[in-house]
Amino acid sequence: MPPRDYYNVLGVSRTASQDEIKKTYRKLARRWHPDLNPGREDVVERFRDITEAYDTLSDPEKRARYDRMGPLYTDDGRPPRPDEVSEVVGSMLGNLFRRKRPAKGEDLRFTLSVTLEEVAVGVEKEIVVPRKVRCRKCGGDGADGDDARVKCAPCNGTGSSQGPRLFRTTCYHCEGRGFTVSRVCSRCDGQGRVSVDEAIRVRVPAGVATGQKLRLAGRGDEARDAAEPGDLFVITSVAEHPLFRRRADDLLAEVPITFADAVVGSDIEVPTLEGTTRIRVPPGTTHGRIFRLSGRALPRLGSATRGDLHYQVAIEVPTGLDEAQRLALAAWGGALPDSTHPQRAEYARLLGARR
Numbered sequence: 001m002p003p004r005d006y007y008n009v010l011g012v013s014r015t016a017s018q019d020e021i022k023k024t025y026r027k028l029a030r031r032w033h034p035d036l037n038p039g040r041e042d043v044v045e046r047f048r049d050i051t052e053a054y055d056t057l058s059d060p061e062k063r064a065r066y067d068r069m070g071p072l073y074t075d076d077g078r079p080p081r082p083d084e085v086s087e088v089v090g091s092m093l094g095n096l097f098r099r100k101r102p103a104k105g106e107d108l109r110f111t112l113s114v115t116l117e118e119v120a121v122g123v124e125k126e127i128v129v130p131r132k133v134r135c136r137k138c139g140g141d142g143a144d145g146d147d148a149r150v151k152c153a154p155c156n157g158t159g160s161s162q163g164p165r166l167f168r169t170t171c172y173h174c175e176g177r178g179f180t181v182s183r184v185c186s187r188c189d190g191q192g193r194v195s196v197d198e199a200i201r202v203r204v205p206a207g208v209a210t211g212q213k214l215r216l217a218g219r220g221d222e223a224r225d226a227a228e229p230g231d232l233f234v235i236t237s238v239a240e241h242p243l244f245r246r247r248a249d250d251l252l253a254e255v256p257i258t259f260a261d262a263v264v265g266s267d268i269e270v271p272t273l274e275g276t277t278r279i280r281v282p283p284g285t286t287h288g289r290i291f292r293l294s295g296r297a298l299p300r301l302g303s304a305t306r307g308d309l310h311y312q313v314a315i316e317v318p319t320g321l322d323e324a325q326r327l328a329l330a331a332w333g334g335a336l337p338d339s340t341h342p343q344r345a346e347y348a349r350l351l352g353a354r355r
Ligand SMILES: [Zn+2]
Pocket: 135, 136, 137, 138, 139, 140, 142, 143, 185, 186, 187, 188, 189, 190, 191, 192, 193
């Protein structure tokens, strides 16, 4: 940042006498000294600015140099570095050519949780967003009535520091507004804006994923003045599902089946996004086999096609059998010929060759 306009910081004219500068500084220091305003961070910064301005303007030699160099002034008299020159030149050009536009209100972010079922069809939800809106009582200027607005003396109400055109900066005292407030608005405490919880309806399109950004133009914070409000960005977060895992538009569900179902085959009830359906598990189904229902999972964002549902069967080994159940199972196993377990038969042959 190029140095501030020191005359503007002290609020004196460029022709002020040394005596006037000294008196003004003493008055400001009495008001803004950190020892007299304990615990106020803004005071520390302000006091530093005032002191920096005074250090330069109270020294006739430094003041003459400052008057000559303006934003390129350096306290120790060294020539400005190239990066400092280009920064100053850039900001001068900016001041000359940029139309002064009031700052837009801040953008807001809100994380919205949606279920897979909602992702499947899209959903409209009401969210409550804390946002700042312009104070209706004072219209945003923070003043308690028209007579509480006082023309800013250091800039004579212009909002920018006086003096040579290229040296001008935004006024230190009124931050460019051209007035200061003598009595603050009771509703916004002089802030010009108040916080409200606003209910906003959000349309979440089908097929969104976690991290999708939905922009609601103009639903962010309002600015203090007539500038445009910011935008609201709703970030979707898709909740974990107890049955489905998502891979892009496809969904995978693990389906536990019994050993008997796997051996003799069965119709098994499985979940869908809309409810349940049944799939045919044929006799001799192996552990980990995947069955597919095509086009029944999530829609692709902005398209009519849908992903596939995948069901992976997991044979659950029974536990907690009683004596009779265990004996029955052992008898059943013992009665089966080797040909019913070809892998085990091959394994036994390989083992036999090693004996
Ligand atoms: Zn107000």
